[in-house]
Amino acid sequence: EGGWPELKSSRPTWALSTLFSLRSSLENPEPRTRARGIQLLSQVLLHCHTLLLEKEVVHLILFYENRLKDHHLVIPSVLQGLKALSLCVALPSGLAVSVLKAIFQEVHVQSLPQVDRHTVYNIITNFMRTREEELKSLGADFTFGFIQVMDGEKDPRNLLVAFRIVHDLISRDYSLGPFVEELFEVTSCYFPIDFTPPPNDPHGIQREDLILSLRTVLASTPRFAEFLLPLLIEKVDSEVLSAKLDSLQTLNACCAVYGQKELKDFLPSLWASIRREVFQTASERVEAEGLAALHSLTACLSRSVLRADAEDLLDSFLSNILQDCRHHLCEPDMKLVWPSAKLLQAAAGASARACDYITSNVLPLLLEQFHKHSQSSQRRTILEMLLGFLKLQQKWSYEDKDQRPLNGFKDQLCSLVFMALTDPSTQLQLVGIRTLTVLGAQPDLLSSEDLELAVGHLYRLSFLEEDSQSCRVAALEASGTLAALYPVAFSSHLVPKLAEELRVGESNLTKGDEPTQCSRHLCCLQALSAVSTHPSIVKETLPLLLQHLWQVNRGNMVAQSSDVIAVCQSLKQMAEKCQQDPESCWYFHQTAIPCLLALAVQASMPEKEPSVLKKVLLEDEVLAAMVSVIGTATTHLSPELAAQSVTHIVPLFLDGNVSFLPENSFPSRFQPFQDDASGQRRLIALLMAFVCSLPRNVEIPQLNQLMRELLELSCCHSCPFSSTAAAKCFAGLLNKHPAGQQLDEFLQLAVDKVEAGLGSGPCRSQAFTLLLWVTKALVLRYHPLSSCLTARLMDLLNDPELGPAAADGFSLLMSDCTDVLTRAGHAEVRIMFRQRFFTDNVPALVQGFHAAPQDVKPNYLKGLSHVLNRLPKPVLLPELPTLLSLLLEALSCPDCVVQLSTLSCLQPLLLEAPQVMSLHVDNLVTKFLNLSSSPSMAVRIAALQCMHALTRLPTPVLLPYKPQVIRALAKPLDDKKRLVRKEAVSARGEW
């Protein structure tokens, strides 16, 4: 009666006694009371379902199943209870089926409210997770029951769960029986998903979530194919962009599980739809998705294993594509040429078979077309398509090289590429170079004769004139790539020619140079470094360059600093190419560095009649170029080798030990730290380049002495170049030194030195430079003393003499150096140091600004703007509103550096936080318009960009200003500078 369990045992368990104690309310004639009773019981069960015994579960289930027949007001609470029971571990087998049967039979799920429908899905999910075998015994009835449950579901939250269940039904291989089509119908009716989450949706379900989960359902089984494919074709053919995209993506997903059988009947219509989308689309995304879908279709067709007698669908599909596309390839001026090529390439990229088939059909056609068309622009289009197809070849490796489809076309391709390389059109040459690189990357395709020809062409192209720069650069790059693959061809055909060229250049230098010779010489140097991509080539080219430097040094040539710098740049590029290979890295280091040092030491020797060149080698720019060579050649050394090298170089500078230098018979001693004549002193920069690039664990001999000498030198006022180099070197070593007593000692020395220097006297500015570099070294590694030094630096903003320099110093603190304290040079650089510096110091800067007397305020603004400028924009944005008033004030500052950096801070802020900015719109409009007639072009441009960005503010705020702004912006339209006019046009257009 009523599903009540009989009380058999004398001591009922707690669950059953709860049930009985509720009996009065559960049997109440008023359905609301019954509902409340069951609700209470269900709540209890939800909390303690883990404690239930098997016997109790049986009774409870029977009770609840019975209640399902009750009044509709009771049902929600009953479902809650069943949900609790479905979580029970103690549920005896057979009951899950009976619960589900009862639900399917008694409850019309879709007339329940959303929450209760969700409960039903939960019950089903729980059972599917734990009682898979049992549910499967139900056979297709379970599937059918579920179809009825979800039919008509509308809530996105429930749909996500329901789609999950359908996916499990399919992927866990539940019996679908005759209900495949019904299951498809009940899910596919939501396709394509069109759902916009309501604003302030607390559930956070996005359209994308629904799309993806529906797609996994639809694309989960080939059994849906016959229903799904027509639907997809219909949706691709519709006018709605999102439907097209979704359908193409779903098709793409389906291809992962489909085979030829499923696709067979639909191939022609699928192809027609994809073709139309790619040929006629207005949206690049649709085009990309179309190509992707074609790619996976082809891949799917290529994958299937065929019965011996079956027709190969791939062949007929591809021949269809070819037939529709090939005639467009013959019209290189027309719009459809590229879409056709892209379609063919998408198909060819899917499998080796497809690639073979298409390449062997398209290549002859394109080769023929190339010769048919004579205009460079048409030839270029054809060659670019050809290049695309050749690149695809690289995806497939052929075990048997003779099978490769390219073999048959090799000669024609080569002659065509060489034709392109000799064409007068730069564009065609460029594509030719790229094609040559791709051909070269095919292993064993090119013969040695082809390579010789290719090298000849590259040699010629490396010496092109000024106006075809891009081509020359491409040729150099291609030489580099190919030289790594074919070192023999390049060292036998290219390097000798370049060596000869270098000799000619030397003799021309002696005669005094013409500009054309000079640029040719430059090209030659660049070519030499570009081709040094293989260790064996480096062994030939590096001696050539060093030889050249000696030659320039020895002969009585009128060498200019630019020549030496060019050689150094080549050496640096070569060093960069050597970095990856430890062996050639060491070779380079060991060969180039002693040679450069020897040259420099030689040049620094005091002489009675100083020659021109020797002076040249000591110039700031030349030394800087050498610094970058030495730095690059050192950073990638292994610690052992670096330690070996450091034992030579440090004694050279400290003790004048020249024994490891080549040609080391110098007229007098080398004593850079003692010499007052300052020539030798400048070479400290080279020492800095070396020791500051060493790996952190390399021990430096005589470190204590070295640091003291550097410190001494850094406050010498006779030569700013060498004292700065010494300060940088000191800072670089400080940054890498492990924390401890010795570091503290060095720091104390430095602080004393700085304070003594800053006091008064001739070397205030040197002491300031030292302070700046030491601060930077410490800021980078988050050393506790850094805050102290930064505070000292801020004090100096008030200094009448050093104030402006201190303001610029902030730019140095925040920027990345190229020579010392770099991450590449193994310095300790913490990733967030800028952010940290910002949070630690900006409040103090702002405070200082307000407290400062009027005449030094610009220093603070400038320092602040340097800090803001270097900070990553995402970090800056949340902080800017607090600084806004200061920034607005900075706009009126007459210094154009401050103006510029303030404008560049405000511009992203306008784009990102229009709400905050709209409060100040009046002020902003006036100030920007004023600045748009500033004397500095950069400020005018930035101001106009800000005017442009102002349009992001809410329209109601802007409308009152519109006529005024449009009138005012007419003036910069007539600016004398074109770049300003360009910004004015876009700003005014936007307003």
Add this chain to the structure above:
Amino acid sequence: MVGGGGVGGGLLENANPLIYQRSGERPVTAGEEDEQVPDSIDAREIFDLIRSINDPEHPLTLEELNVVEQVRVQVSDPESTVAVAFTPTIPHCSMATLIGLSIKVKLLRSLPQRFKMDVHITPGTHASEHA
């Protein structure tokens, strides 16, 4: 079946038009970066203003369709005059007036007020030249 304009079911008057290469961004010269040197408004600058206008029926710009060309822009900065001639893709193009109007509006908004402008169809390229 894919020949010429057959694909789109005849929606477009000219489905597979000849397309032309886009000239890249104008390279910035040293003179333009120099504060002192004034740059006069030249044909290329006018052309840059109008070349990126989209054709009413293709996702292509007027430049790619060769509707406007730099040689068909006459400009005189000292006299403050501009003359632009444009060539519809096909002689019976129904969009010619719309294209003309787009060019005119773009120039009105982008040139100093002192300029007098004239936008017309290249003689002999359209059925109703005087429209």
